[in-house]
Amino acid sequence: MQNISKEDYLSTIFRNLNPEGKIKPGLIAGKLSISSAAVTDMLRKLSAEGYIIYERYKGIALTSEGENYARNMVRRHRIWEVFLNKVVGMPWDKVHEEANRLEHSSSDDLINRLEVMLDFPEYDPHGDPIPSRDGKMPKIKRQKPLSELEEGESGRVIRVNDSDENFLGYISKLGIMLKENIVIKKKIMFDESLEVSIKGKSWNISSKLAQNIFVEVKRD
Numbered sequence: 001m002q003n004i005s006k007e008d009y010l011s012t013i014f015r016n017l018n019p020e021g022k023i024k025p026g027l028i029a030g031k032l033s034i035s036s037a038a039v040t041d042m043l044r045k046l047s048a049e050g051y052i053i054y055e056r057y058k059g060i061a062l063t064s065e066g067e068n069y070a071r072n073m074v075r076r077h078r079i080w081e082v083f084l085n086k087v088v089g090m091p092w093d094k095v096h097e098e099a100n101r102l103e104h105s106s107s108d109d110l111i112n113r114l115e116v117m118l119d120f121p122e123y124d125p126h127g128d129p130i131p132s133r134d135g136k137m138p139k140i141k142r143q144k145p146l147s148e149l150e151e152g153e154s155g156r157v158i159r160v161n162d163s164d165e166n167f168l169g170y171i172s173k174l175g176i177m178l179k180e181n182i183v184i185k186k187k188i189m190f191d192e193s194l195e196v197s198i199k200g201k202s203w204n205i206s207s208k209l210a211q212n213i214f215v216e217v218k219r220d
């Protein structure tokens with residue numbers, strides 16, 4: 001089993017907080033693919049170190065120290081992803097793993113220099129927002145999963161779930177990338193799969209796939 005660090009826990013918590021700023025231990029276990037026992041152990045530790053507030057039935061919240069720490073890890077990760085994608089030319093399905101390794105070993109100074117070199121990117125290659133040096137998040141555009149569009153509607157991709165490289169590799173083969181427009185030609189009620197058109201080509205995609213692709217919601 002992979003060794004999961006304190007940093008990984010904190011950034012997983014940070015990225016998956018619900019609108020009330022809480023997260024359940026079971027969700028952390030699921031996101032990190034580990035047992036609840038292992039999660040409970042680490043949560044006790046993080047709570048003792050002052051990074052989280054852990055209330056058994058209410059869930060977990062980050063303290064301000066925990067939040068700053070996690071936000072910085074997320075910033076490091078996403079700036080590395082932009083660098084790997086834009087400068088090194090690594091495809092978006094490969095940058096996540098590589099950034100996981102680099103984020104732990106780089107100084108804040110290096111990250112700040114990369115940010116300048118990359119001209120202060122606001123989003124990573126998967127469309128996730130990058131916190132600025134002083135902890136501000138760029139404005140997040142209104143979005144919804146592709147699966148929620150109706151027949152005949154279309155949407156521009158602004159974010160994809162970055163946690164599975166098989167998924168990212170697969171959707172790349174269909175021509176799906178950020179800013180690409182996807183038209184919903186048909187929704188199949190039987191299994192909720194979708195017939196979509198991308199760059200004039202038709203594809204059948206599963207509802208699970210469509211739930212992990214997010215399109216911009218146009219204001220009216």
Ligand SMILES: [Zn+2]
Nearest residue numbers: 124126128162
């Ligand atoms: Zn990413």
